[in-house]
Amino acid sequence: MKKYLILYRPFLVFLAKFFLTYAVLTLIYQGYLSRFDESSVDTITRFVAENTKQLLHLFGVDFRLKEVFQTGFITLFYNQQAVARMIEGCNAISVIILFAAFIVAFSGKKRTTLIFILAGSFFIYVLNVVRIALLCSALYWFPNQEALLHEIVFPLFIYGVVFVLWVIWVNKFSLDVR
Secondary structure, eight states, rough: OOHHHHHHHEEHHHEEEHHHHHHHHHHHHHHHHHTTTTTSSOOHHHHHHHHHHHHHHHTTTEEEEETTTTTTTEEEEEEEEEEEEOOOOOOGGHHHHHHHHHHHHOOOOOHHHHHHHHHHHHHHHHEEEEEHHHHHHHHOOOOOHHHHHHIHHHHHHHHHHHHHHHHHHHTOOOOOOO
């Protein structure tokens, strides 16, 4: 048994760092969410919706938000047509937590790790706003493709970028693979 622990130590350390970081960040986020009841929209999700509206207004799109009280979601209107409902899961915080846990698990210099996590998290946040704006536009023009767009195309978009950021981290900054 000791032989295997020594042999697989790097992998086990990676797993321990990943799951510990993921658990701690998730607990912090769940603590934040616990301040809101199930029938209200949390501040981060509301902020993402507002940023999406601001982005679409830059392009001259008639886009509005309507928070539906006692439901826990925000209805998104594109050219006066309801195209989507935004819930807590749309704010990309869970994706950012996954991203950060992986970066911590593949150690780098502390300062570099912190900067990469902060910059990557900001990039993922902005990309998520763009993703939601594009999704709303696509749902307006192609409403029959909702399942394909919402469940496949746009998740691939956000997770694909996270994967690319992970590859950049491992190849350029991580100390564990050199």
